[in-house]
Amino acid sequence: xxxxxxxxxxxxxxxxxxxxxxxxxxxxxxxxxxxxxxxxxxxxxxxxxxxxxxxxxxxxxxxxxxxxxxxxxxxxxxxxxxxxxxxxxxxxxxxxxxxxxxxxxxxxxxxxxxxxxxxxxxxxxxxxxxxxxxxxxxxxxxxxxxxxxxxxxxxxxxxxxxxxxxxxxxxxxxxxxxxxxxxxxxxxxxxxxxxxxxxxxxxxxxxxxxxxxxxxxxxxxxxxxxxxxxxxxxxxxxxxxxxxxxxxxxxxxxxxxxxxxxxxxxxxxxxxxxxxxxxxxxxxxxxxxxxxxxxxxxxxxxxxxxxxxxxxxxxxxxxxxxxxxxxxxxxxxxxxxxxxxxxxxxxxxxxxxxxxxxxxxxxxxxxxxxxxxxxxxxxxxxxxxxxxxxxxxxxxxxxxxxxxxxxxxxxxxxxxxxxxxxxxxxxxxxxxxxxxxxxxxxxxxxxxxxxxxxxxxxxxxxxxxxxxxxxxxxxxxxxxxx
Numbered sequence: 274x275x276x277x278x279x280x281x282x283x284x285x286x287x288x289x290x291x292x293x294x295x296x297x298x299x300x301x302x303x304x305x306x307x308x309x310x311x312x313x314x315x316x317x318x319x320x321x322x323x324x325x326x327x328x329x330x331x332x333x334x335x336x337x338x339x340x341x342x343x344x345x346x347x348x349x350x351x352x353x354x355x356x357x358x359x360x361x362x363x364x365x366x367x368x369x370x371x372x373x374x375x376x377x378x379x380x381x382x383x384x385x386x387x388x389x390x391x392x393x394x395x396x397x398x399x400x401x402x403x404x405x406x407x408x409x410x411x412x413x414x415x416x417x418x419x420x421x422x423x424x425x426x427x428x429x430x431x432x433x434x435x436x437x438x439x440x441x442x443x444x445x446x447x448x449x450x451x452x453x454x455x456x457x458x459x460x461x462x463x464x465x466x467x468x469x470x471x472x473x474x475x476x477x478x479x480x481x482x483x484x485x486x487x488x489x490x491x492x493x494x495x496x497x498x499x500x501x502x503x504x505x506x507x508x509x510x511x512x513x514x515x516x517x518x519x520x521x522x523x524x525x526x527x528x529x530x531x532x533x534x535x536x537x538x539x540x541x542x543x544x545x546x547x548x549x550x551x552x553x554x555x556x557x558x559x560x561x562x563x564x565x566x567x568x569x570x571x572x573x574x575x576x577x578x579x580x581x582x583x584x585x586x587x588x589x590x591x592x593x594x595x596x597x598x599x600x601x602x603x604x605x606x607x608x609x610x611x612x613x614x615x616x617x618x619x620x621x622x623x624x625x626x627x628x629x630x631x632x633x634x635x636x637x638x639x640x641x642x643x644x645x646x647x648x649x650x651x652x653x654x655x656x657x658x659x660x661x662x663x664x665x666x667x668x669x670x671x672x673x674x675x676x677x678x679x680x681x682x683x684x685x686x687x688x689x690x691x692x693x694x695x696x697x698x699x700x701x702x703x704x705x706x707x708x709x710x711x712x713x714x715x716x717x718x719x720x721x722x723x724x725x726x727x728x729x730x731x732x733x734x735x736x737x738x739x740x741x742x743x744x745x746x747x748x749x750x751x752x753x754x755x
Contacts (some may be wrong), residue, residue, distance in 0.1 A: 283307065283468060284478060291514065294551075306567035311469050314369035314571075315353055316395075317343040318430050319402045320686075321363050321730060330700075330728060331358065338570075340541040341372040343402070346570065357700045360709050360752065361730040362429045362685055367395040368470060370564045370571030374459055374510035375399035377538055377562075377578050382407035384454040389442060389497060392419030394426030396459055401432040409652050410435040411453075413445060420663045425750075427664065431686035431731075434651050437664035442496035448660055449500045456497045458509045460490045460522075466512040466573020469566055483515040490522045498530055503583025506536070510576045514563075516551035519575040523561065524552035526579070535560035536578035543569040547577065617642055620672050627677040631722045634691045641665050645672040681747050684724055684734050692724035696735070696742065700727050708733070709752040714742040 292300050317327045324343050333351045338344035375396045380386045380403040388397045392414035414420050420439045427435050463483045464474040511518050537560035547561030561577040641648040650666035668682040689695050698705040705727050718737040725733045734745040
């Protein structure tokens with residue numbers, strides 16, 4: 274389940290700080306953990322398959338991760354990032370401890386959820402799986418480059434109900450006042466908990482002092498409060514040990530916001546509670562959970578769940594969200610930017626024609642046309658005027674030269690039975706490897722768009738032309754040739 278690694282050289286300043294925080298015996302165990310192997314994890318994407326089915330078809334050596342239902346440790350020799358199942362979005366490769374915050378958030382179908390510091394997207398994908406394609410998920414990151422990875426991972430996992438924004442929290446708070454039922458704040462931090470996993474985190478540690486990080490974290494939480502509805506939940510997490518960025522940040526927030534309670538998180542085996550003595554004796558922080566690398570099979574993490582006192586008209590029962598999910602007439606949706614209503618109607622006729630010819634389903638919901646690009650959401654698109662938006666929902670495709678061209682994002686969120694013409698390859702077949710590398714396949718079939726599948730799961734489009742399957746797999750997604 275691991276790789277052997279050489280002893281890590283840790284910064285003296287960090288070592289001195291940890292020694293002062295911990296007793297001698299605990300400190301020795303902590304330091305020894307850095308000469309132990311790191312653990313590797315993957316989370317089954319239940320938007321695409323069930324855990325039981327994945328365990329039946331997978332030949333990986335897997336061991337359950339105790340704090341999440343769909344997470345597993347894997348042996349690094351299995352190299353799941355090179356397997357065709359990865360390209361079909363059946364799982365997301367993620368550090369085991371990092372799976373806990375979204376588990377604690379416990380997003381439900383139909384809720385409106387914000388992942389405020391979302392890139393590269395592992396927690397967003399986990400939240401989306403919990404939401405089962407219903408409700409609205411807004412995934413934000415302040416770094417425009419990192420949003421590219423976020424979008425790719427959302428599309429890889431077949432997520433239909435996510436908007437991606439690239440804004441500062443203050444800007445979002447102006448637009449989304451008391452809008453969300455749940456908010457995940459996986460805050461930028463000094464990254465001490467990732468030293469064993471990522472040597473680059475050690476190199477950058479000196480630049481990101483915990484005191485400076487704490488100022489940013491407090492401001493992010495203040496903005497999250499403005500966007501959370503009464504009765505809603507904020508989950509705050511970091512991948513650092515620093516009390517200044519953990520217990521002290523929570524203490525500061527609770528002192529400024531007396532309308533919050535700390536939800537006591539069930540304690541996974543090996544984890545420990547937050548330490549009140551590191552927050553001026555504030556006993557409320559004891560409801561938090563901390564992962565130490567010498568106590569659990571994972572890296573360092575800190576997680577707190579905060580509940581906003583009050584009541585909202587919508588509770589967590591899914592059926593009470595239905596009135597928020599009524600489709601809207603497209604002509605009333607501001608996002609048909611620079612498109613006249615009759616243009617939209619013509620474009621939708623082309624889309625419906627593609628749908629009739631190529632799909633076994635009819636896609637119903639809320640459509641948005643941005644230029645010639647068509648997007649879908651299961652709920653009305655919120656007002657995004659003035660918000661840097663990278664992705665307006667499930668990207669279906671674009672209109673070009675009088676026809677609709679389906680996107681890779683579209684096919685990744687479809688099942689095999691949703692598509693009229695499909696070709697299915699075994700994960701061990703040379704054909705699927707050739708396809709993932711972008712090669713054309715000599716294969717006879719019915720002309721037109723074809724969904725390419727691996728063991729029954731969609732992995733991309735191709736276009737059948739007689740005895741040739743023309744490859745449509747995106748160049749930037751292709752399996753690197755060995």
